[in-house]
Amino acid sequence: MSAVPELRITLAGAERVVAGGTTYGDALEADGRSVVAARVNGELKDLAAPVADGDVVEPVEIGSPDGRAIVRHSTAHVMAQAVQEIFPEARLGIGPPVENGFYYDFDVKNPFTPDDLKRIEKRMREIVKQGQRFSRRPVSDEQAAEELAAEPYKLELISLKGGAADEENVEVGGAELTIYDNLDPKTGELCWKDLCRGPHVPTTRSIPAFKLMRSGGAYWRGSEKNPQLQRIYGTAWESREKQDEYLHLLEEAEKRDHRKLGAELDLFSFPDELGSGLPVFHPKGGVIRKLMEDYSRRRHEEAGYSFVNTPHITKENLYKISGHLDWYADGMFPPMELEGARYYLKPMNCPMHNLVFRARGRSYRELPLRLFEFGTVYRYEKSGVVHGLTRVRGLTQDDAHIYCTRDQMRDELKSLLRFVLDLLRDYGLNDFYLELSTKDPVKFVGSDEDWEEATETLREVAESEKLELVLDPGGAAFYGPKISVQARDAIGRSWQMSTIQLDFNLPQRFELEYQSPDGSRQRPVMIHRALFGSIERFFGVLVEHYAGAFPPWLAPVQVVGIPIAEAHVPYLQDVAKKARERGIRIEVDASDDRMQKKIRNAQKSKVPFMLLAGDEDIANGAVSFRFRNGEQKNGVPVDEAINEIVDAIERRVQV
Incomplete structure (x- = not known):
């Protein structure tokens, strides 16, 4: 017997x-509940896989990001098994984990109904309770194709194996294919199988909490040229408590949905006549937008920026020089043929700002040169990702490009990042972390040395702010690495806000130069910076952050005057005149509604302050001062009430 x-x-x-x-x-002495997988030499593995000599093994806990992703991916398999048991004709697409949940795509004759989802979820719970075992086995291309002959989309993935994406659950780069079998825990018989790279939880009993959320259409592999499948979305968590927290967050997020509040508060709309992703701002929304822009302009003027303006279209050669036609053409609207030339709607402002810099000779004495523009750009976002104001096709960027020397770039970047964070705080966002996006190994221009220097410079600058720094490998634009400011809103959701990109490449492509102190011609460094990201997106984020109840300085209507009876309207109109002289945006509700209805209307409109007046108030030259939260102070002298409102506006406080 061998040892x-x-x-x-x-x-x-x-x-x-x-x-x-x-x-x-x-x-690991893992129970399959608290620890659901292993990280081996940096790679995720099933707990059932055998160790190899020299392995470095770490536990993957169920509540970790990787642990949650594994639970969610395993739940997607359970859902697909349930679907095919209930709808045997359903053909399988893909089923990856995503942020906060999972989905799986199916080719079925009819869209799934809410009742279908209930049936599927019920069967899923039975499968989970059964404790089916996930079992991985390698297969050849031929064997996989034979076993999955009835699954046309899986066959396509097998044929694309060499270049398939991770989210399609196929091993990348020509590595072996694997199939996961779901096995009956008592008999070992096959219950279901899927083409998948794994890993998975040991058994279906390792899935503590899940819920199906909704269904909808989705094009196969994200292309409108492909068939439309039916996608079922679900969520899964490491405990029922965590899932309940998430579902409560969704309820709160639904109340704050900027699309819903935008209509209720008459801020903006998306007319069908204009097209998808092209919003219009109504007068009240226009007030907020102007306030955002005006304050930003003032802060930029104080920080030494110069304002420029550039057109909305350009000849295509500009984007050939910049490289955007090589790397970004899919995100651009189709060209227009005019006077024998091809023109594009501009998707970004940086190439035009380079032309401003290049318009005349530049000296080192002018640097850093900070150019700023509220520039409207147009991007052809796919219809499936267009979402309210946060993902549009026509957007206005508060876009800046800073040209400086290499010696100046670190100090300029540090000052710029601090400027960005301070301005975001002025709008009421205070919880940040930073993300560093590095070079895509395929989509980039320039030398490795320049990329390395730019990346390390941004890393140093980001770390100087003492904020959490998260890496985004391969997430940079083709011309340079990027710091993204991620802000958490009032209910803890993260939004990408400002971006700062360090670029050694576009100045070279545009042959930008300045004269140095010794008379030689030198290449400037270029810093790209969008502070809001876009005004539209930032507007949408603020609506959700404040749940539509903007702080007084941003509220489109800051005060509503509410008369107790019609006879009190002239008095409040005089109060309103005094308030307007102090710059307060005030309206007097002179409608036929009763006083209590007027108060409810003002509350529904989320107006920060109400000034009520009756006979006693008029006799005393006073008002009843009512706050948005329902608190009220009676008999407040008019001048005192106005001073309190002005003070709240100037201090940018929430009420």
């Missing part, structure tokens, strides 16, 4: 000796 080999592995930082055939689950 069982001994294997040396590293576990929890210490070397251990285990017998051959030991699984990662055995080594």
Whole structure:
């Protein structure tokens, strides 16, 4: 009898000796509930996989980001099994984990109904309770194609294996294919199978909490040229408590949905006549937008920026020079043929700002040169991703491009990041972390040395702010790495706000130069910066952050005068005149509604302050001062009430 080999592995930082055939689950003493997978030499593995000599093994806890993703992906498999049991004709698309949940795409004759989702979820719970075991096995291309002959979309993925994306659940880069079998825990018989790279939880009992959310259409592999499938979305969590927290967050988010509030508060709309992703701002929305722009302009003027303006269209050669036609053409609207030339709607402002810099000779004495524009750009976002104001096709960027020397760039970047964070705080956002996007290994221009220097410079600048820094490997634009400011709103959701990109490449492509102190011609460094990201997106984020109840300085109507009876209207109109002289945006409700209805209307419109007046108030030259939260002070002298309102506006406080 041959001896069982001994294997040396590293576990929890210490070397251990285990017998051959030991699984990662055995080594970790994992119960499949709190620890659902192993990280081996940096790669995620099933707990049932055998250890190899020299492995460095770490536990993957169910509540970690990787643990949650594995639970969600396993739940997607359970859902697909339930769908095919209830709808045997359903053909499988893909089923990846996504942020806060999972989905799976199916080719079915009819869209899923709410009753269908209930049936599917019920069957899923039965499968989870059964405790089916996830079992991984490698297969050849031919074997996979034979076993999945009835699944045309899986066959397509097999044929695309060499370049398929991770989210399609196929091994990338020509590695082996794997199939996961769901096995009956008692008999070992096959219950279901899917083409998948894994890993998965050990058994379906390792899925503590899940819920199906909704269904909708989705094009196969995201292309409008492909068939439209039916996608079912779900959520899954490491505990019922965490899932309940998430569902409560969704309820709160629904109340704050800027699309709903935008209509209720008469701020903006999306007329069908204009087209998808092209909003119009109504007068009240226009007030907020102007306030945002005016305050931003003032702060930029104080910080030494110069304002420029550029057109909405350009000849195509500009984007050939910049490289955008090579790397960004899919995000641009189709060209227009005019006078024998091709013109594009501009998708970004930076190439035009480079022309401003290049319009005349530049000296080192002018640097840093900070150019700023509220520039409207147009991007052909796919219809499936257009979403209210936060993902539009026509957007206005508060766009700046800073030209400086290499010696100046670190100080300029540090000052710029601080400027960005301070201005976001002025709008009421205070909880930030930073994301550093690095070079895409395929889509980039310039030398590796320049990219390395630019990336390390941004890393140093980001770390100087003492904020959490998260890496985004491969997420940079083709011309340079990027810092993104991620802001958490009032209910804890993260939004990408400002971006700061360090670019050594576009100045070279546009042959930008300045004269240095020794008379030589030198290439400037270029910093791209969008502070709001776009005014539209930032507007939408603020609506949701404040749930439509803007602080007084941003509220389109700051005060409503409410007469107790019609006879009190002239008095409040005189009060309103005094308030307007102090710059307050005030309206007097002289409608036929009763006083209580007027108060409810003002509350529904989320107006910060109400000034009520009756006979006693008029006799005393006073008002009843009512706040948005329902608090009220009676008998407040008019001048005192106006001073309090002005003070709240100037201090930019929430009430």
